[in-house]
Amino acid sequence: MKIPLSLIVLIAALPALEIQQAPRPLFRSGIEIVRLDVSVTRNGVPVRGLTARNFVVTDNGVPQEVDTAALDQLPLNVQLVLDTSGSVSGLRLNRLIAAGDGLLSSLRPGERAGLVTFSDDVRVRVGTTTDLVAVRRALGGIVGSGQTALRDAVQLAIGLRLDDGARPLMLVFTDGVDNASWLADERVLESAREAGIVTHMVRVSSREISQSRFVEQLAEATGGRTWSASSDRELAQLFTKALDEMRGRYLLTFTPRGVTGDGWHELKVKLRDARGDVVARPGYFRAASPQ
Secondary structure, eight states, X not given: OBOOHHHHHHHHHOTTOOSSOOOOOOEETTTOOEEEEEEEEETTEEOOOOOGGGEEEEETTEEEOOOEEEESOSOEEEEEEEEOSTTSOTHHHHHHHHHHHHHHHHOOTTOEEEEEEESSSEEEEEEEESOHHHHHHHHHTOOOOSOOOHHHHHHHHHHTOOOSSSEEEEEEEESSOOOSOSSOHHHHHHHHHHHTOEEEEEXXXXXXXXXXXXXXXXXXXXXXXXXXXXXXXXXXXXXXXXXXXXXXXXXXXXXXXXXXXXXXXEEEEEESSOOOEEEEOOEEEEEOOOO
């Protein structure tokens, strides 16, 4: 499905507009349980065997009791968001398709995937589905042409999120800087913070792309990681690493205690009696209770 230019213009003009009415992970007073995906690695290798007592979580500076810390128990919903601009053609395109195909082959029965591509325009090739054959077929039909509307594509993909209890992962590939989007960096970063979707960014390094901070900012805003390839030969390996990293994450849950107030809540996660590098999203939005 091609997203018309008129819709992208409308999105830019009306910042409060959601592309699709997907529920946000906003938590309401008195009934909330916060779910938090946390990556713990040591020398790049996931640390296993941790329990709830090993995690120290603060919500707006107030220590919280972690109720559960589950490892790789829920299915994944993976949204592929792939750059198909003019620089992605020939051998690079073939390697990108192969990397996406390899990721789909690594999904487990019942897990979902979807495909969004972006160049001058943004297209939903396949909505999130368990029909991975359909996703693979659409992936094999992509071609490279045009410019790069990265921010608009990310905003659209956020709106496609399914709230079905699975763990959402958005895997974004780009090999260039955004030169075609209507939306500004901060507008998309705000949506990403509110959505709570772990976002892994895979990029082919270049001098041009290294001058843009949006890729790193998006990963940081969602508790994801940035994976840089020196060559498109590494794409398949990095797609696999990104998926494995998500499977190696702990899903923490806690019920906020001792914190009040609507709006943004800053989260910090540390380890107790364990060593490792911790990556998690920096906070969540708390919505006012209905009157």
